[in-house]
Amino acid sequence: MIVDAAVEATMAIVDALHSFKNDEDQAKAVAEFNKSLLPRILHGLEKRVVGPYFTGDKVTAADFYWLHFYYHAWTTNLNHVEASPADFPKLKAIATTLHACDELADYFAKHKQENV
Numbered sequence: 619m620i621v622d623a624a625v626e627a628t629m630a631i632v633d634a635l636h637s638f639k640n641d642e643d644q645a646k647a648v649a650e651f652n653k654s655l656l657p658r659i660l661h662g663l664e665k666r667v668v669g670p671y672f673t674g675d676k677v678t679a680a681d682f683y684w685l686h687f688y689y690h691a692w693t694t695n696l697n698h699v700e701a702s703p704a705d706f707p708k709l710k711a712i713a714t715t716l717h718a719c720d721e722l723a724d725y726f727a728k729h730k731q732e733n734v
Contacts, residue, residue, distance in 0.1 A: 620663065620672050620680035624687045627659045631691050635698060652700040660706050667708035670715060681712055688713035 634651040638644040663684070666672065672680045688709070692699060703710040716722060 620666065621683045623659050623663055624680070624683040627656060628687050628691045630655050631695060631699065635695065648698050656699065656701050660701055660709065664706045664708050667712065671712055677716065681716060684709065685713050685716045689717065 630651055634647040635644070638647060663672075669675050671677050672684065688703070692701075693703060696702075703713075
């Protein structure tokens, strides 16, 4: 459910920002995204956090999906997205905790893939 919600939110923001040929249609899509879809998803996810991570004390794939959405879809598009990470402290904490994790940084450094 958490992964599905993160993917749904990602696809919705991508569609709203990049699927329309004219500014008027894009503005309508972004307004609808901000009015209904994103608040529904964010409030639902915030309620489901049971520990420092979504399912408790251990990091799961859901937390990584969330991390990706947080840094690559939400916070990079704050000029279009009305919801603030500050309004969802549990969701923000998951992303910022993972982002600051030394073990995760070490893993990515060891498994860095060159652009092909």
